Amino acid sequence: MPVIFISVSTPQFFLDEQIRAQLVVQKYGGTSVGTPERIKAVAENIAATVKRGHSVVVVVSAMGASTDELIDLADKISKNPPGREMDMLLTAGERISMALLCMALHELDVEAMSFTGSQAGIITDTSHGRAKIVEVRAKRLCEALEKNQVCVVAGFQGVSSSASVTTLGRGGSDTTAVALAAALKASACEIYTDVSGVYSADPRIVDKAKKLSNLSYDEMLEIAATGGRVLALRAVEFARNFGVPVHVRSSFSPETGTWIRDEESNMEDPVVSAVTHDTSEVKFTLERVPDEPGVAAKIFRALSDEKLNIDMIVQNISTDGLTDISFTVPADERIKTIAVLEDEAFETGSMGYQSNENVGRISVVGAGMKSNPGVAATMFEVLASQDINIQMISTSSIRISVVVAKEDVERGVVALHSAYGLDSE
Amino acid sequence: MPVIFISVSTPQFFLDEQIRAQLVVQKYGGTSVGTPERIKAVAENIAATVKRGHSVVVVVSAMGASTDELIDLADKISKNPPGREMDMLLTAGERISMALLCMALHELDVEAMSFTGSQAGIITDTSHGRAKIVEVRAKRLCEALEKNQVCVVAGFQGVSSSASVTTLGRGGSDTTAVALAAALKASACEIYTDVSGVYSADPRIVDKAKKLSNLSYDEMLEIAATGGRVLALRAVEFARNFGVPVHVRSSFSPETGTWIRDEESNMEDPVVSAVTHDTSEVKFTLERVPDEPGVAAKIFRALSDEKLNIDMIVQNISTDGLTDISFTVPADERIKTIAVLEDEAFETGSMGYQSNENVGRISVVGAGMKSNPGVAATMFEVLASQDINIQMISTSSIRISVVVAKEDVERGVVALHSAYGLDSE
Numbered sequence: 001m002p003v004i005f006i007s008v009s010t011p012q013f014f015l016d017e018q019i020r021a022q023l024v025v026q027k028y029g030g031t032s033v034g035t036p037e038r039i040k041a042v043a044e045n046i047a048a049t050v051k052r053g054h055s056v057v058v059v060v061s062a063m064g065a066s067t068d069e070l071i072d073l074a075d076k077i078s079k080n081p082p083g084r085e086m087d088m089l090l091t092a093g094e095r096i097s098m099a100l101l102c103m104a105l106h107e108l109d110v111e112a113m114s115f116t117g118s119q120a121g122i123i124t125d126t127s128h129g130r131a132k133i134v135e136v137r138a139k140r141l142c143e144a145l146e147k148n149q150v151c152v153v154a155g156f157q158g159v160s161s162s163a164s165v166t167t168l169g170r171g172g173s174d175t176t177a178v179a180l181a182a183a184l185k186a187s188a189c190e191i192y193t194d195v196s197g198v199y200s201a202d203p204r205i206v207d208k209a210k211k212l213s214n215l216s217y218d219e220m221l222e223i224a225a226t227g228g229r230v231l232a233l234r235a236v237e238f239a240r241n242f243g244v245p246v247h248v249r250s251s252f253s254p255e256t257g258t259w260i261r262d263e264e265s266n267m268e269d270p271v272v273s274a275v276t277h278d279t280s281e282v283k284f285t286l287e288r289v290p291d292e293p294g295v296a297a298k299i300f301r302a303l304s305d306e307k308l309n310i311d312m313i314v315q316n317i318s319t320d321g322l323t324d325i326s327f328t329v330p331a332d333e334r335i336k337t338i339a340v341l342e343d344e345a346f347e348t349g350s351m352g353y354q355s356n357e358n359v360g361r362i363s364v365v366g367a368g369m370k371s372n373p374g375v376a377a378t379m380f381e382v383l384a385s386q387d388i389n390i391q392m393i394s395t396s397s398i399r400i401s402v403v404v405a406k407e408d409v410e411r412g413v414v415a416l417h418s419a420y421g422l423d424s425e
Numbered sequence: 426m427p428v429i430f431i432s433v434s435t436p437q438f439f440l441d442e443q444i445r446a447q448l449v450v451q452k453y454g455g456t457s458v459g460t461p462e463r464i465k466a467v468a469e470n471i472a473a474t475v476k477r478g479h480s481v482v483v484v485v486s487a488m489g490a491s492t493d494e495l496i497d498l499a500d501k502i503s504k505n506p507p508g509r510e511m512d513m514l515l516t517a518g519e520r521i522s523m524a525l526l527c528m529a530l531h532e533l534d535v536e537a538m539s540f541t542g543s544q545a546g547i548i549t550d551t552s553h554g555r556a557k558i559v560e561v562r563a564k565r566l567c568e569a570l571e572k573n574q575v576c577v578v579a580g581f582q583g584v585s586s587s588a589s590v591t592t593l594g595r596g597g598s599d600t601t602a603v604a605l606a607a608a609l610k611a612s613a614c615e616i617y618t619d620v621s622g623v624y625s626a627d628p629r630i631v632d633k634a635k636k637l638s639n640l641s642y643d644e645m646l647e648i649a650a651t652g653g654r655v656l657a658l659r660a661v662e663f664a665r666n667f668g669v670p671v672h673v674r675s676s677f678s679p680e681t682g683t684w685i686r687d688e689e690s691n692m693e694d695p696v697v698s699a700v701t702h703d704t705s706e707v708k709f710t711l712e713r714v715p716d717e718p719g720v721a722a723k724i725f726r727a728l729s730d731e732k733l734n735i736d737m738i739v740q741n742i743s744t745d746g747l748t749d750i751s752f753t754v755p756a757d758e759r760i761k762t763i764a765v766l767e768d769e770a771f772e773t774g775s776m777g778y779q780s781n782e783n784v785g786r787i788s789v790v791g792a793g794m795k796s797n798p799g800v801a802a803t804m805f806e807v808l809a810s811q812d813i814n815i816q817m818i819s820t821s822s823i824r825i826s827v828v829v830a831k832e833d834v835e836r837g838v839v840a841l842h843s844a845y846g847l848d849s850e
Contacts, residue, residue: 036501070521076461078528085531088539089524092517096495099514103503106510114513119588140588163544163565 015142015184019055023145023186027059027155027177031194032251033097034064042192042251043104046150050110055145057184059155059177060101062093083128087157087167091117094154094173102152112150115140117157117165122176124158124166130307131158131166133175133238136183145184153180171232178235182242189239189246191231196250197257198223198230200422201275205410208423212258212273216367219273220246220260222399225311226363227278236260271375272366272420277413279360279406281311281328283392284337287352289325291318296325302340308333312361312394312401326392328403331357359391360409363401364416376400382419388412440567440609444480448570448611452484452580452602456619457676458522459489467617467676468529471575475535480570482609484580484602485526487518508553512582512592516542519579519598527577537575540565542582542590547601549583549591555732556583556591558600558663561608570609578605596657603660607667614664614671616656621675622682623648623655625847626700630835633848637683637698644698644792645671645685647824650736651788652703661685696800697791697845702838704785704831706736706753708817709762712777713747721750727765733758737786737819737826751817753828756782784816785834788826789841801825807844813837 015023026046033039049056061067070089074081081089098114105112121137141151155173160166168175174191181189198220201209215223217240224233231248239246239260249257289295296315303310313327329337334355341353362383369375379400383390388411392403404412417423440448451471458464474481486492495514499506506514523539530537546562566576580598585591593600599616606614623645626634640648642665649658656673664671664685674682714720721740728735738752754762759780766778787808794800804825808815813836817828829837842848 036498039502073461073521073525074528077464077525078532081528082531085524085527085539088527088541089521092520092524095517095520096498096514099510099517100498100502102510102513103499103506106507107503114510116513116590165541 016146019145020185021187022053023055023057023184024049025057025059025177025181025184025186025189026192027173027190028061028192028251029173029194030061030064030067032192033060033101036100039097039100040104043101043108043110046105047108047110050150055148057141057145057151057153057180057186058101059153059173059180060094060097061155061173063097066093066096084164087128087165090167091154091157091165094156098152098154105150105152110150111148112152113144114152114154116154117176118159120151120153120180122158122179124160124168126160126162126164126166127307128164128166130169131160133158133168133179136179138180138183141180141184171235174232174235175238178238178244178246181244182238186244189244191246191248192251193230193248194251195230196253196255197248198228198274200273201413201417202277205277206275206414206417209417210422210424213256214263215258215260215273216263217260218398219365219367222363222365222396223274223276226361226365226399226401227276228274270366271368271372272364272422274365275413275416275420275422276363276365277360277409279409280331281359281361282331282334283326283328283356283359283403284341285324285326285354286341287324287354288322291321291323299325302343303337306336306340308337308340312392312403314392314394328359328361358406359403360406361401361403362409362412362416363399364420365399367398369398378419379416382415383412386411386415441571444570445610446612447478448480448482448609449474450482450484450602450606450609450611450614451617452598452615453486453617453676454598454619455486455489455492457617458485458526461525464522464525465529468526468533468535471530472533472535475575480573482566482570482576482578482605482611483526484578484598484605485519485522486580486598488522491518491521509589512553512590515592516579516582516590519581523577523579530575530577535575536573537577538569539577539579541579542601543584545576545578545605547583547604549585549593551585551587551589551591552732553589553591555594556585558583558593558604561604563605563608566605566609596660599657599660600663603663603669603671606669607663611669614669616671616673617676618655618673619676620655621678621680622673623653623699625698626838626842627702630702631700631839631842634842635847635849638681639688640683640685640698641688641792642685643823644790647788647790647821648699648701651786651790651824651826652701653699695791696793696797697789697847699790700838700841700845700847701788701790702785702834704834705756706784706786707756707759708751708753708781708784708828709766710749710751710779711766712749712779714750716746716748724750727768728762731761731765733762733765737817737828739817739819753784753786783831784828785831786826786828787834787837787841788824789845790824792823794823803844804841807840808837811836811840
């Protein structure tokens with residue numbers, strides 16, 4: 001899991017304390033602003049929030065599939081476009097949605113102003129396509145908020161230290177929202193989405209999956225990292241690092257969604273909160289790696305230099321001075337990973353590798369696991385009872401993940417969700 | 426005709442003299458970059474220019490009808506959107522085309538970098554939707570040019586002194602191109618378009634219209650001001666003020682188009698160079714205006730404060746202390762004009778007004794007119810022979826315009842084009 005280092009400018013200097021106490025950051029995803037009608041509905045929701053006495057900063061994604069359309073356009077011109085130009089292209093999308101949302105707010109007599117990532121002071125490093133926020137200089141937002149204006153900020157984008165436009169990569173708008181909430185010390189960050197919260201499993205697979213009312217940052221991190229698509233991993237890390245309370249809720253209904261915040265763990269924690277899965281990864285196994293200090297470091301440094309998202313890494317003890325190391329990467333990074341391994345193989349002699357696309361991962365996540373050592377045993381028993389063979393195992397203090405054959409994933413998730421008592425009535 | 430005040434920063438400080446001598450600014454309109462295939466063709470043209478030893482700054486418009494699509498989207502949300510947000514919205518278009526063009530150039534191994542109006546240093550006033558360029562700070566372009574990079578700049582847009590994104594209004598990309606050519610003291614500004622140059626009349630109406638090889642700035646100004654759509658009026662003013670040689674030519678053919686530059690007028694100037702027309706205006710007549718000093722000033726100040734594009738103004742001598750004043754405005758500014766007149770009418774007592782949409786204007790333009798006093802008489806005779814009634818007349822030293830009924834316009838243009846000997850063989 002990548003570690004993010006963030007410094008956030010001290011906005012106390014700018015923002016009035018009374019405004020801050022009532023400040024909420026709201027993020028609306030692409031589906032929520034997919035049509036002019038939906039944009040109007042979002043504007044109504046914001047207007048209602050303002051009417052309740054809140055100051056509001058809104059973060060918007062690009063409309064519906066518009067980012068995909070831009071990617072298709074680029075693809076017709078170049079198979080390997082320069083990152084700087086790709087970012088210039090993709091940031092057109094939020095520009096459109098935020099301007100339209102401001103117009104809709106003006107129609108409701110709500111004063112609003114749009115801000116690009118750059119104008120909102122989202123300063124990033126220079127990694128085009130997957131830039132990291134290094135600082136938030138929210139001075140212009142503070143000024144607008146003090147004039148009782150709703151600030152509508154383009155998600156997913158920033159400006160680098162060398163004054164180029166950057167994008168934050170997948171889930172970037174969530175990250176923008178949480179980063180602004182942190183920088184402005186907002187009372188909450190609301191993530192509006194097309195589902196009503198975070199579920200105990202993917203409802204498309206487990207029809208008895210239930211909405212979770214509360215999650216700790218750590219649980220949400222594990223859920224996001226292992227397949228829960230509702231909130232981007234980086235946004236959760238950001239929220240945890242700065243203690244931002246996050247509320248994941250539906251754009252289409254006023255009901256309470258899932259709150260993610262710091263909570264004392266206690267005896268009543270459910271042992272397992274959620275069963276997640278992910279079938280978008282590929283498994284690599286490096287064979288006959290010399291079991292010497294520094295070998296793994298060399299390989300994973302080379303992979304990391306290419307900014308590959310290495311996920312589960314498993315190494316077993318060696319028997320004959322050689323060992324096998326397995327790891328997973330997103331399927332769309334398979335080609336780049338192979339390129340690195342082919343290169344690295346030169347230097348480590350006899351080493352070979354295998355890749356397997358027919359894999360999926362199942363994870364069980366729960367803060368209560370810490371004090372319940374039987375969770376892993378239960379998991380393995382349940383999978384065995386379903387005749388599911390386990391290829392890799394990896395654990396954290398509140399998560400157990402296994403890699404299995406892709407076709408076994410759904411069956412495993414359903415069985416585990418039931419076995420851990422998560423099925424709704 | 427509006428006067429533009431421009432200061433251009435002194436780029437001599439930055440740009441190497443050898444680069445400047447070979448520098449051309451090329452502008453490609455929306456049709457030229459309307460599809461990925463056309464973008465690739467434009468890239469080929471730029472690459473060929475680079476291969477001939479030139480440094481190149483490219484100004485692009487938004488792809489095809491994309492700006493209209495954005496306007497439609499806005500229209501679904503608000504009938505009166507805030508100018509700031511409209512500009513934020515519309516500037517998304519060039520972002521897309523310039524990023525794609527850079528990608529296409531990279532595919533041809535031509536180093537290229539895209540620049541928004543703001544990044545290119547196009548500083549404007551704060552009039553959203555029709556901002557005026559007040560300064561060009563082309564430092565970043567100079568740096569890129571010195572690294573042998575092609576600079577691809579978003580046309581039509583800039584950044585205001587209050588750091589908001591602005592657009593330059595109709596024909597804005599032409600203006601961007603000429604302003605950059607002026608600031609960088611480029612050897613020429615090439616305007617690529619879907620016609621092969623400036624014609625002696627609209628070829629859709631006059632099938633014997635011919636391409637003009639050379640025009641003076643003044644002629645081009647009059648042609649642009651009276652209906653020649655090929656080059657924006659403001660761009661021509663800019664070019665004249667800074668002595669930028671402009672070459673209007675076809676995107677689809679290498680043939681020479683029309684050069685617009687400073688030329689000594691001489692005896693061989695054709696008396697009339699072009700016959701233009703415009704049916705997009707409405708005529709207003711203010712009736713019974715008190716013929717006293719300051720009355721006209723008051724009315725036209727009020728109209729000007731609303732940024733209405735008043736065009737022909739005609740006032741005749743008064744007979745009884747009252748006079749009539751007529752003027753034309755673009756048809757889409759009719760409602761705003763009426764609002765001003767209704768308001769102003771309060772203060773000027775008995776005054777009323779009429780508006781007439783069924784009008785069109787025909788103009789004849791030519792540098793040779795100065796020394797040929799018979800041009801007007803010929804024009805009126807030709808129109809009379811066609812039974813066309815003249816409603817208004819206005820002249821400059823190199824142009825005569827008349828307002829006639831809309832249905833008489835085409836017939837008048839064809840007859841005049843022939844009468845002045847402009848028909849091609």
